[in-house]
Amino acid sequence: MTDVKSGPNPLFLREEELRQAIELLFFAYRDFTAEPDQILADYGFGRAHHRVIYFVGRHPAIAVSELLQILGITKQSLSRVLGQLVAEGFIRQRPGQRDRRQRLLELTEKGAALERQLTENQRNRVARAFREAGAEAVEGFRGVLVNIMDEGNRARFAPPDSHAHGSDAPSTSSTGRR
Amino acid sequence: MTDVKSGPNPLFLREEELRQAIELLFFAYRDFTAEPDQILADYGFGRAHHRVIYFVGRHPAIAVSELLQILGITKQSLSRVLGQLVAEGFIRQRPGQRDRRQRLLELTEKGAALERQLTENQRNRVARAFREAGAEAVEGFRGVLVNIMDEGNRARFAPPDSHAHGSDAPSTSSTGRR
């Protein structure tokens, strides 16, 4: 470590710490997506296909509008990708029974197989990282990432025991002082 | 794997935990980059410009080849982005004195100002997350993300007390991927 002239200088350390976190996110996310991208290329697919396959697998019978909300893209963007996945038999569409305008999406066996292949890769990577970092670190990882997210997205990651009164009232940690 | 439906089923919990981590990375990274992307749009720039500005700011007088290694893209891809940044006066190039083939890059005042604006945003987001999650969580966050990264990239994030003798010990075995 380079020794600091004229005292510890906490401001500099903090700046350095924050920049390291920024870079950590950049490099980790890139490596995290690199291998699935490779696999997808064999199918002529890209990362966008991965996302669609992932979230359709995660939410079977999801409506297009819900998927659009999760992905945060336009229907025209989704259309191309989803159209390919349907045309090539990775995703099946059925009209909703409550609302027949909806086209509910689910993975076919073929789609589920690809989902497994892609997710297994990332899951293994995360599992390894969790194992090497330890259980406490996992909690810290989640705590920080949840707070990096926009508040509106945090609801998906609410702790299991949280009994939400009323609608949401997020602002989980009011006592973050140290 | 066969799914077991009776009892607490730790395997299912683990699967759920890992999937939550995968999604956490997706949503957090997206939100993390959204605001800078907005700012960049005002300048007619994109996320690629951000990365270049960031790393040139972080490593003043960096050579093009080093920047390419960090970014992990081709020189043709960098060329357009870097060319714009130089043409519009955000980055300055000077020939290296030890090796005059090199064009060493550094931010101009204008470039440094934009870098500050962009990074301040992400730094504030991370700072808030660190504050809310607590100091222990920060260590966990780093521990997990470092292990999610490919090994070849971890050297940048070595802890200060790292037993590496020789001060830098790059060992950048990473060749250009794909």
Add this chain to the structure above:
DNA sequence: GATTTTACGTCAGTCATGTTGACATATATG
């Protein structure tokens, strides 16, 4: 000193993924 390698640039084409805007169709709902 000649040759080869390196650092960098550039032209040209392609692909994946996002965007807007406009319009169409079927169904639900008032």
Add this chain to the structure above:
DNA sequence: CATATATGTCAACATGACTGACGTAAAATC
């Protein structure tokens, strides 16, 4: 019936990545 909603589609465009080929100056090596 009128209108809103869910979805799809056509067209045009921007960004950022890729490959391949070629060029030039300087360094390194034989």
